[in-house]
Amino acid sequence: MGLATGLVMAAGLAAADPLEGTWQTAQDDNGHxxxxxxxxxxxxxxxxxxxxxxxxxxxxxxxxxxxxxISETVPSGNGQYKGKVYSPDRDKTYNSKLELSGDKLKVSGCVLGICRNGGTWVRR
Known part of the structure; x- marks a missing residue:
């Protein structure tokens, strides 16, 4: 029984999405x-x-x-994600494109035709 439980737990851990975890954002317009x-x-x-x-x-x-x-974010293949990203410094929610490469995440998005590069976030 212990081995089966361990295998089930390991399978659950393996299923975690690579985007899960803690990310340090790039500095915003205020330097924060x-x-x-x-x-x-x-x-x-x-x-x-x-x-x-x-x-x-x-x-x-x-x-x-x-x-x-970050909300409504789903993988779209090859380390790419689509969803929404809220930007506190501009009080806007952007349709986002996230690109994951190892421990770096490039963040960008658009709202009403206005696009913004959110910089590169780093896994912590």
Whole structure:
């Protein structure tokens, strides 16, 4: 019974999406950055802001802590994801394109024809 339980648990761990985990964002328009924790939310992936930092790396309080930053995100093949990304510094939600390569995540998105490069996030 113990071996079967171990195999089932190992299979569950192997099924985790490579995007899951904690990501440090690029600096925003204000020089701030944050840590986003990505995990499953229904059939998609979502990421919440868990900590915020100023441009010097000092942790700061943010009204956006706990806010969903990545939502409705699903893999589209070859390390690519599509979904939505909220940008606190511009108070806009973008249709996003995420490109995962190892421990780096290129983030970009568009809203009403206006596109933005969200920089490269790094796995923490």
């Amino acid at each position: 950055f944050g840590l986003i924790e990505v995990k499953p939310c229904g059939p998609a992936l979502c990421g919440k802001l868990v900590r915020s930092f100023d441009s010097s790396g000092k942790q700061i309080k943010s009204a956006n802590t706990g806010r969903t930053i």
